[in-house]
Amino acid sequence: MKYFSVAITLLLLSACEPPQAGEPVTRTRIDGQAGATPTAAASDAPSVASQVESACRSIIFENTSLTHCLAVPSRHRVAMVLGPEGQGPFRSLTAFSGTRDPATVAFAMNAGMYDDEGQPIGYFVSGSERLKTLNTADGEGNFHMKPNGVFFGTGDKWEIRTTDDFLANVADRPEFGTQSGPMLVVGGKLHPEITQDGHARSIRNGVGVDDRGRAHFVISNAPISFGKLARFFRDELSVKNALYLDGSVSGLWNPATDRLDTGAPIGPIVLVERKVADDE
Structure with missing residues (x-):
């Protein structure tokens, strides 16, 4: 099947385009676990699809469907969220969405790996409060596939650095x-x-920051390899540093298209909000 030119699509990111239809996205788990397949679900919150332009666009890259969400410092604020103050993690985008006015939200995603209780296993700062120190330990699994890294920022400056560089x-x-x-x-x-296109496939998401300081969040709508996702960041988005956020549990809340993914319990969440000036 022929696929659309990604380069052309990316050039149109800043153009006024109709929002996506917001239809459910079919997700397929490849680990054999039942009942934890992420799916798009309608939100109980009031729809804002007809009121704001979506910050996210659907893109086909090498026959794989991706959703690319762009955060621009002049238009958006970025924050990390774990759970209500004094309580445990939200564990789902659905629970989190019930605490926010969807008209102020550009999008939100799961954003980092966590333990069985949803607590981050690596460095985590929310509202300038450090909830978890930097993790430099060796171990198994994707998190410890070094170099790992940190996505962080203050105000309009957002960065991604390897853990050693950050330290x-x-x-x-x-x-x-x-x-x-x-x-x-x-x-x-x-x-x-990471190989060019390894055999392991999963729903995955990640983030990269370009030379203009914009943060590119990408989530696959079908199982994808590490290599293909990495090459999309490098070759099509031209980011020098990109960080894997997670796989299988990856989900997106995009109020502009009424997309609210559900599935297995999650941990840390990244929230991208619209600045007041953007809504005036």
Whole structure:
């Protein structure tokens, strides 16, 4: 099947386009677990699909459907969220969506790996409060597939650095931060242990920051390899550093298209809000 030109699509990101239809996205688990397949569900919150332009666009990359959401410093604020103050993690985008006015939300995604209780296993800062220190330990699993890294920022400046780079060069605590792994792209090159298109497939999501300081959030709508996702960040989005956020449990809340993914319990959440000036 022929696929659309990604380059052309990306050039149209800033153009006025009709929002996506918001139809459910079919998700397929490949780990054999039942009852944890992420699916798109209608939100109980009032629809804002006809009121705001979506920050997310559907893209076909090498015959794989992706959703690309763009956060622009002049138009958006980024924050990390775990759960209500004094309580445990939300564990779902559905629970989180009930605490926010959808008209102020550009989109939200799961954003980092976590333990059985939904607590982050790596560095995590929310509202300038550090809830988890930097994790430099060795271990098994994607998080410990080094180099891993940190997505963080304060105000309009957002960055992605490897964990070692962050430890050596970042002294001030940011307003938000989440540590995950592996890095997908490091200094413009694929992670050394990631092949071009490996055999393992899963629903995956990640984030990259370009030279203009914009944050590109990508979630696959079908199982995808690490390599293909990494190459999309490197080759089509031209980001020098991109960080893997998670797989299988990956989900998106996009109020502009009434998309609210459900599935297995999640942990940290990244929230991208519209600035007041953007809604006037």
